[in-house]
Amino acid sequence: MxxxxxxxxxxxxxxxxxxxxxxxxxxxxxxxxxxxxxxxxxxxxxxxxxxxxxxxxxxxxxxxxxxxxxxxxxxxxxxxxxxxxxxxxxxxxxxxxxxxxxxxxxxxxxxxxxxxxxxxxxxxxxxxxxxxxxxxxxxxxxxxxxxxxxxxxxxxxxxxxxxxxxxxxxxxxxxxxxxxxxxxxxxxxxxxxxxxxxxxxxxxxxxxxxxxxxxxAIGSPGLVPALSAGLLLVDTAVRRVSGEVLDRVDAGAACEAKGELVAAAGDVARGFEIGSLALVLSGMRRGAAAKVRLSEAASAIAVSMKQRLDGIGVEVLRMCGAGGGGHLLVWAPPERHARLLDALGPCVVRRPSLxxxxxxxxxx
Missing domain, CATH: 3.30.230.10 (Ribosomal Protein S5; domain 2)
Incomplete structure (x- = not known):
C-alpha cells in the first residue's frame, strides 16, 4: 500500500x-x-x-x-x-x-x-x-x-x-x-x-x-532474526550536524550515485521478499559502496574502520545517516562478534532490535 x-x-x-x-x-x-x-x-x-x-x-x-x-x-x-x-x-x-x-x-x-x-x-x-x-x-x-x-x-x-x-x-x-x-x-x-x-x-x-x-514483504520468518543477530551499531564518539554534512555533498556526485543507491535498495527489498539473507547483505554492501562514492569525506571513518577490521569477517560496514560521524552499521555472523568486539576496544556498541x-x- x-x-x-x-x-x-x-x-x-x-x-x-x-x-x-x-x-x-x-x-x-x-x-x-x-x-x-x-x-x-x-x-x-x-x-x-x-x-x-x-x-x-x-x-x-x-x-x-x-x-x-x-x-x-x-x-x-x-x-x-x-x-x-x-x-x-x-x-x-x-x-x-x-x-x-x-x-x-x-x-x-x-x-x-x-x-x-x-x-x-x-x-x-x-x-x-x-x-x-x-x-x-x-x-x-x-x-x-x-x-x-x-x-x-x-x-x-x-x-x-x-x-x-x-x-x-x-x-x-x-x-x-x-x-x-x-x-x-x-x-x-x-x-x-x-x-x-x-x-x-x-x-x-x-x-x-x-x-x-x-x-x-518478508518471505521467511527467520530472516529478520538472522539479520538482527549479526547487526551491530558502533558509536564513533564523533558527533555532527547532518545538515552541515549534507551541505558539503557535491550535487553532481549525489545524482551520479543515486542510481546505485536506489538499485541497492531494490536488492535489499527483493532479498526480504524472497527470504534471502545473502541478497539482503549483498544489497547492503552495494549501498555502502554507493555512499562512499556519494561523499568520500563523510565516509572517511567507515573506510578507516573497514581497514582496521579487515580479516575479522565483517560483511557490511558503512556510516549511518549523513556520515561524518555518529554510528557505524556493521554486520558480521554472530560467531565472529567476540573477535570484532575485542578489536573495537572501548567503543560503545549497540545491538539493535529491528x-x-x-x-x-x-x-x-
Missing part, C-alpha cells in the same frame, strides 16, 4: 496551554540501503528509494502544564550501556540535563540544542504555560535519526496535551516541514517516516518528500 506523506508548509497556530500531562516516544532508525536518495535535490530526478527499519532506541518527550506566561525546555540524555569484549555491560554516566526557561512571547532561543523544541512549540501553538522534556539514549548527531524522532514524539505529545490526535502521515509531514522550512536544514525525509510509522519499511521519495510508504513500533503514547 502506498501512503503519500510529502512535506507541506506550516500554518500559524493560535497560542495554547497544555490541558494535561502527556508523554510520547518515537523510535530511531537504521537504513539498509538507499539513504541519500531521499534528499530533495536528488529525489527530484526520477525519485528515490530507502529500505530500512525502526529500532528499539527511542526518544521520549514529556509535556505538562507549567506556570502561565512561561515556557520551560529540558534536554535530559539518559545513560546508555557499553558492550564489553566479553559481552558484559556497564552503565555510562548520564549527562547533566540542560534546562532553558523563558517568558512567553520572548523570541525563541537560537541555541542549536533547543531550536528543534522551539520549532515544535511554534508548529503546534502550545507555547504558554508549558514544560517540555526530551529524554534520549544517545546524544544528538548520532546518525540514527534522533532529531526526527524527537520532533515526531514532541509533536505527538504536544497535540495530545491539548486533546488533539494525529496520524503518522500528519506527524511525518509536519516533522519534515519543521526541519526544512522552519530550521532550514538540508535533510532527507526518511527519518521522520520511520519515527512515525515504525516497522520495516520500503519508502519512495520525490522532490517534496516521502511519496509512498510500504511495509516490507522493526520497533512507531510513535506512541507512554504512561504519563
Amino acid at each position: 502506498s501512503t503519500p506523506c510529502a512535506g507541506s508548509l506550516l500554518a500559524p497556530r493560535a497560542l495554547r496551554t497544555p490541558l494535561w500531562r502527556a508523554a510520547a516516544s518515537a523510535p530511531m532508525r537504521v537504513s539498509f540501503a538507499g539513504g541519500g536518495s531521499d534528499l530533495p535535490g536528488v529525489a527530484r530526478q526520477d525519485g528515490g528509494r530507502v529500505v530500512g527499519a525502526a529500532i528499539d532506541l527511542r526518544i521520549r518527550v514529556v509535556v505538562e502544564p507549567f506556570d502561565r506566561g512561561w515556557v520551560r525546555m529540558e534536554l535530559a540524555p539518559r545513560g546508555c550501556g557499553r558492550e564489553q569484549p566479553g559481552g558484559g555491560s556497564e552503565a555510562a554516566e548520564a549527562s547533566v540535563p540542560r534546562v532553558l526557561t523563558r517568558r512567553r512571547g520572548d523570541p525563541p532561543r537560537d541555541e542549536l540544542a533547543f531550536r528543534l523544541i522551539e520549532a515544535t512549540l511554534a508548529a503546534t501553538g502550545v507555547g504558554d504555560g508549558v514544560a517540555l522534556r526530551v529524554e534520549a539514549e544517545t546524544s544528538p548527531g548520532a546518525g540514527l535519526g534522533g532529531s526526527a524522532s524527537a520532533a515526531v514524539a514532541a509533536l505527538f505529545a504536544l497535540r495530545a496535551s491539548v486533546g488533539e490526535a494525529a496520524s503518522p502521515e500528519e506527524l511525518s509531514r509536519e516533522a519534515v516541514a519543521i526541519e526544512r522550512e522552519r530550521l532550514g536544514n538540508a535533510c532527507g525525509a526518511q527519518d521522520q517516516v520511520f519515527a512515525a510509522f515504525g516497522g520495516l519499511l520500503d519508502l519512495a521519495f520525490d522532490a517534496r518528500g516521502c511519496s509512498g510508504v510500504r511495509p516490507l 522493526g520497533a513500533p512507531g510513535v506512541r503514547l507512554e504512561p504519563a
Whole structure:
C-alpha cells in the first residue's frame, strides 16, 4: 500500500496551554540501503528509494502544564550501556540535563540544542504555560535519526496535551516541514517516516518528500532474526550536524550515485521478499559502496574502520545517516562478534532490535 506523506508548509497556530500531562516516544532508525536518495535535490530526478527499519532506541518527550506566561525546555540524555569484549555491560554516566526557561512571547532561543523544541512549540501553538522534556539514549548527531524522532514524539505529545490526535502521515509531514522550512536544514525525509510509522519499511521519495510508504514483504520468518543477530551499531564518539554534512555533498556526485543507491535498495527489498539473507547483505554492501562514492569525506571513518577490521569477517560496514560521524552499521555472523568486539576496544556498541513500533503514547 502506498501512503503519500510529502512535506507541506506550516500554518500559524493560535497560542495554547497544555490541558494535561502527556508523554510520547518515537523510535530511531537504521537504513539498509538507499539513504541519500531521499534528499530533495536528488529525489527530484526520477525519485528515490530507502529500505530500512525502526529500532528499539527511542526518544521520549514529556509535556505538562507549567506556570502561565512561561515556557520551560529540558534536554535530559539518559545513560546508555557499553558492550564489553566479553559481552558484559556497564552503565555510562548520564549527562547533566540542560534546562532553558523563558517568558512567553520572548523570541525563541537560537541555541542549536533547543531550536528543534522551539520549532515544535511554534508548529503546534502550545507555547504558554508549558514544560517540555526530551529524554534520549544517545546524544544528538548520532546518525540514527534522533532529531526526527524527537520532533515526531514532541509533536505527538504536544497535540495530545491539548486533546488533539494525529496520524503518522500528519506527524511525518509536519516533522519534515519543521526541519526544512522552519530550521532550514538540508535533510532527507526518511527519518521522520520511520519515527512515525515504525516497522520495516520500503519508502519512495520525490522532490517534496516521502511519496509512498510500504511495509516490507518478508518471505521467511527467520530472516529478520538472522539479520538482527549479526547487526551491530558502533558509536564513533564523533558527533555532527547532518545538515552541515549534507551541505558539503557535491550535487553532481549525489545524482551520479543515486542510481546505485536506489538499485541497492531494490536488492535489499527483493532479498526480504524472497527470504534471502545473502541478497539482503549483498544489497547492503552495494549501498555502502554507493555512499562512499556519494561523499568520500563523510565516509572517511567507515573506510578507516573497514581497514582496521579487515580479516575479522565483517560483511557490511558503512556510516549511518549523513556520515561524518555518529554510528557505524556493521554486520558480521554472530560467531565472529567476540573477535570484532575485542578489536573495537572501548567503543560503545549497540545491538539493535529491528522493526520497533512507531510513535506512541507512554504512561504519563
